Amino acid sequence: MTDTSHSKSVVRLFASLCRTLIASACISSTALGAESWPREVTINEVEFVLIPAGWFYKTGGVAPSAEENISRPQPQPESGGNARIWLDDYYLAKFEARARHFTSFMNSREGKSTDTYGGHVEGCSVVLGEAGKFVQSHPDQDLPATHLSWVLADEFARWMGFRLPSEAEWEKAARGSDKRLYPWGDDYPDETYAGYDQSFACSVRPVNSYMKGRSPYGIYNMAGNVREFVADWYNAEFDAKLKDGMRNPPLAPSPLTLSPSYPKEAKFMKGGRWASGENGILISARAHMAPEEPFRCNGARFAIDTATVKEHLTRGTAKIVRE
């Protein structure tokens, strides 16, 4: 262990002692943690970026258009979000979930149904090869996994030792602390910022494309390329209850009364896809799907709790990329 991580362990030990002995007089362990978490770590070959505790503007309720499956943002000329929400520290993956890891995952599931994957034959990055094994169709390119359903994305994330982010976590990582419309700011998109407005069956790009389109935390392809599942259910009532000042809201649960404008129970994705127009890659945009339904443009991005990162750091299974 390096000196720095040793001193971080000391800080954490102090924090837990502090909490135990003089709870009310100490600053919260979360605040202490914010100063000691490494900014970037790699765990199980996936690069994670710390999203430090703080406020951000979360998009409020958006009504989906039932025909198109795409949500239109509320008209808010002066802002890109609607409610000022606090989130504690967490980590989000720098890149979309990779085809390379997805291939390993799919080949680990012998005997399980693969109906929740749509890409056996027409996968853009992972297909079913000979001898019944999944293979990368473009092993020379670092492509994201495509053709996912929500249930498969969720299973994949857990198999990797991670999870899907909440919509709040996803948006904070995309928007930073201001009210921007797109991950890079308010500049109107063009083909240099993101992979979008492309109509071929597989216009997918490597996960580290479009440096120009990175979010304030340096996260790639939050706009365009593959759409990214979040953990929440679509729930219009939950959306409507989001208010300024809320801290660490829970995941949106499956709605008891489904919205009349969108009668199907649905999960949703963020960020838009390679075929999206400019409005489809807004931070506020959502794309809805039934949880077991796969589609070619559907991908994922992993999240991980600080508690899990801490375990990995202690065991030595996390590589610190940036302190």
Added chain:
Amino acid sequence: MKNSSFYFGALFVALALPSSGAVAQKSIVDEITGIEFIHVGKGCFSMGADKPGRAGWLQRPDPPTVAEVPRHEVCLDAFALGKTEVTLAQWNKLMGLEQAESDMAQRPAVNISWQDIQGLLQKLNSGQSSIRYRLPTEAEWEYACRAGTADRPYKDDDDEGTARLARNAWFAGSIKDDVRLQPVAGKEPNAWGFHDMIGNAWEWVHDSYGHNAYAKHKLYNPVAMPSGDKKVIRGGSIRSGRKVARCGARGWNVDAEHFELLGFRLVREEARPESIKGKVKK
């Protein structure tokens, strides 16, 4: 035009065929790179705009953009600029790479970062020759793109403007769908003989990008000095609409980025024994 340069080896001098209303431009096929360079005489032009165009909610703003303000005079020394974007064939030869497949060879070389280009330039400029190569400055690029013309005022439905642009440029109005790049020089050149200044691939130039660069432009040979990792790109791409596919449009990218629709063209300089004060340094 006064020309007292000293040539090494055999150089081929040809007169570019003038298009209607154009002045014949002297061009040379450079022996070292195989690239044809067209001479641009020294001159002045009006760069930028007085005020930006209309901006609407969730719409691409009308040109000119905020980054093109203010309008200012620019005067440039003579320079020689590549007639086309550097092709994949030329890039591979210069980098000592394998020959490209024939259908890709004449397309612009892309997926090349600004930093990669600096590496190439270091290599090219390290020899005994008095010839030096560099990227054009943003002002030089725009001057050569305009070739004495001004941007047509923008309006949404402009069939005539679209048709005119389509004669010189591969852009969103001249080609449908998700097509990647076209071979260079497939469209008519501009009035000074340059091909694909607009459309096909975006082009790196030398300048660092700043929103406010024009307010700091000097009158003579302006260039934005290095600051940060953003560099200017010009000309739009095959996917650009008319708001971007124009000589005045300013773009940028991260200097380490490799992008499939972003290439470059070069400037060729013959270093003179006397002082080069006023010239842009590489």
